[in-house]
Amino acid sequence: KAGVTQTPRYLIKTRGQQxxxxxxxxxxxxxxxxxxxxxxxxxxxxxxYFSETQRNKGNFPGRFSGRQFSxxxxxxxxxxxxLGDSALYLCASSLDTGGDTEAFFGQGTRLTVV
Amino acid sequence: xENVEQHPSTLSVQEGDSAVIKCTYSDSASNYFPWYKQELGxxxxxxxxxxxxxxxxxxxxxxxxxxxxxxxxxxxxxETQPEDSAVYFCAHTGxxxxxxxxxxxxxxxxx
Numbered sequence: 370k371a372g373v374t375q376t377p378r379y380l381i382k383t384r385g386q387q388x389x390x391x392x393x394x395x396x397x398x399x400x401x402x403x404x405x406x407x408x409x410x411x412x413x414x415x416x417x418y419f420s421e422t423q424r425n426k427g428n429f430p431g432r433f434s435g436r437q438f439s440x441x442x443x444x445x446x447x448x449x450x451x452l453g454d455s456a457l458y459l460c461a462s463s464l465d466t467g468g469d470t471e472a473f474f475g476q477g478t479r480l481t482v483v
Numbered sequence: 484x485e486n487v488e489q490h491p492s493t494l495s496v497q498e499g500d501s502a503v504i505k506c507t508y509s510d511s512a513s514n515y516f517p518w519y520k521q522e523l524g525x526x527x528x529x530x531x532x533x534x535x536x537x538x539x540x541x542x543x544x545x546x547x548x549x550x551x552x553x554x555x556x557x558x559x560x561x562e563t564q565p566e567d568s569a570v571y572f573c574a575h576t577g578x579x580x581x582x583x584x585x586x587x588x589x590x591x592x593x594x
Contacts, residue, residue, distance in 0.1 A: 402582065411586035412527070412572060425581040459526065468576035469515035469534070474526040 371396065373462050373475035381481045387448040390478045394441050394462030400424075401443040402472065403435060406457040415458075418443050419466035450482045487575050489585035496563050497593050504571055504588050507555040512578035516549060516556045519572040521587070527572060531558070563592045 374393040382388050394401050402425075403415040414427035418437035437443045441462075447454055457479050461472035487508045496502045506516075517532035533540045533547045533556065540547050546559040556575075560567055568591050574584045 404584070409586065412574075412584035414581060414583060417581065425579060427581075466580065468580045468582040471517070471529050471532070472582060474528070476526050 373460060373473050375458075375460055375475035375478050377478060378476065379479045379481075381483060382450050384450055384452060384482055386450050387446065388450060388480060390445045390447075390458055390460075390480075392443045392445070392460035392462075392475055394443070394460075395473055398462035398464055398473070399441055400463045400466045401437060401441065402461045402463075403443070403445050404459045404461065405429075406459055406477070407455075412459065415445065417466065417468075424466050425468075447480075452482050455480060455482045487573055487583055487585045489573055489588050491588065492586070493589045493591070495591040495593060498563060498565060500563055502558075502560045502563050502567070502590055502592075504558045504573070504590070505555055506557070506573035506575075506585055507553075508575050508577075509554060510575070510577035511554070513554075513575040515576040515582075516547070517574050517582075518547060518558050519574065519584070521570045521572065523569070530571075560590075563590075565592050565594050568592045 376391045400419045402417040404412040417425040421437045432448045435445045457477045459477045461474045463470045463472045489506050514535040519527040520530045521527040531545050531547050544561045549556040570587045572584045572587045
């Protein structure tokens with residue numbers, strides 16, 4: 370069974386640009402969550418999608434958005450990039466929503482904003 | 484109400500000793516408490532979890548205890564080995580069904 374796949378693995382962008390990250394969940398998983406990981410800040414929750422609907426949202430500005438497609442694949446978009454957006458972005462998929470089933474993480478996308 | 488605090492932020496133990504990592508939470512509606520391990524350069528992976536109707540769960544050298552009254556849960560690793568060196572994240576799911584992680588603890592096991 371294929372794991373969670375994130376593309377691309379690495380990205381370098383310039384301030385002010387926008388970026389789209391992709392996440393393909395494990396087959397059969399309908400919930401996809403996104404996290405931002407930075408040194409010392411742990412895993413900060415961005416949002417969760419389930420059956421194409423945003424179920425939960427973290428405390429990030431509106432520049433961060435996402436969506437989920439009918440095949441459960443999800444994309445995350447960051448507009449007007451800032452230097453502080455440099456981080457590892459992880460997505461995680463799980464069978465169901467509710468947050469009480471195992472979350473399987475992808476390898477992450479390392480975003481560097483210069 | 485949904486934050487979770489981890490103590491300490493770093494921990495160093497001698498190989499063979501035990502390690503205990505504690506997390507506290509404030510949301511009394513929290514009902515699911517997983518622990519994730521992230522080795523350097525790798526993705527976080529679930530190592531053990533516990534639900535609010537259970538006080539303790541054990542899996543070989545790893546155990547998790549939950550004290551709902553005091554609102555804290557702890558990860559216990561016995562007979563530590565160098566391969567236990569990693570960042571450990573506690574997490575919980577509160578009333579909003581959102582899985583929230585702590586900031587992580589770096590465990591170093593000295594050979």
